Amino acid sequence: MIEIEKTTALSSIQDLGRSGCLNYGVGRAGAMDPLALQLGNLLLANDPQAAAIEIPLFPFRVRFLRDCAFAVSGNDGDILLDDKRLPPWWVAQAKAGQSLTINASRHSARAYLHLPGGIDVPQVLGSRSTQLRGAFGGYQGRGLQKGDRLAAKEPDRVLHSDIGIASPWLRFADISAEVQTLRVLPAAEHLAYTAASREKFWQQTWKITPQSNRYGYRLEGEALVALETMEMRSHGIVPGVIQVPHNGQPIIQMSDAQPSGGYPKFATVIEADLWLLGQIPPGRRIRFVVCNYDQARQAWEAQQAYLQQVAQQLRQLRGTAHSVMS
Secondary structure (H helix, E strand, O other): OEEEEEOOOOOEEEOOOOOOOHHHOOOOOOOOOHHHHHHHHHHOOOOOOOOEEEEOOOOEEEEEOOOEEEEEEOOOOOEEEOOEEEOOOEEEEEOOOOEEEEOOOOOOOOEEEEOOOOEOOOOEOOEOOOEOOOOEOOEOOEOOOOOOEEOEOOOOOOOOOOEEOOOOHHHHOOOOOOEEEEEEEEOOOHHHEOHHHHHHHHHOOEEEOOOOOOOEEEEEOOOOOEOOOOOOOOEEOOOOEEEOOOOOOOEEEOOOOOOEEOOOEEEEEOHHHHHHHHOOOOOOEEEEEEOOHHHHHHHHHHHHHHHHHHHHHHHHHHHHHHHHHO
């Protein structure tokens, strides 16, 4: 069990999100960086869907109330167990009474704290994710507060600590790039904008404004101009969809996006790049490149193959460690 010692209300319990509920008006929620969530769960041999604490503001600090293994994924900031610095993307063992402090990364926006078996909170509509807009799921349907106590689902599971993995940034993106590149598919109303605007969308860089959050990333750049004023009925949307309101400044729907909206859809960030988008802090700039369906599918399959490779390597490491200890 852990007790929250320092946090903000924006820290929350998240898993891979709710599926099959959009037709009821319930958004997906879930981790903003689903790749980090899955890798952290692999480090602890958890179910891929196991819930973790998503941390978007730092420093974040918890105190362990009993001996417990843990892993931190998602960022490369300083991670301190009491005064001992730990590597990121690593499994470690805490003793009762020790404090874990997770500090901000220079490059990525979020960290995830994982416990054995996942964070033990009730499932709501098939997920343990916090739905902040609806105030349900997670821990009492809200962000975490100082003094909250959370338990691991399998606190007594024996795990080999001091095992880690390389950051997925080394495989899929350049963590030090000033401008991150995201792959997108043109969407339904793409051709409803002027040729000059369509060309400018790809050429310019877009700033993620401070008004961005789990609901949506608001972008700032040269406005997109429609061929004519569009008034549309509300229609289904999902995370990754890039909508364009009347001011021409795009909004990317994120994990807590509502399930429907009426703004025109210009493009959609591919599923394989949503993890990267979720790790880009407000104030940074992004660039879009077009891809087709086959390329988007291949990128997704490459990411799934990578996760399977990491899972196999961790199983081998644990097997080797067990043999040596025996």
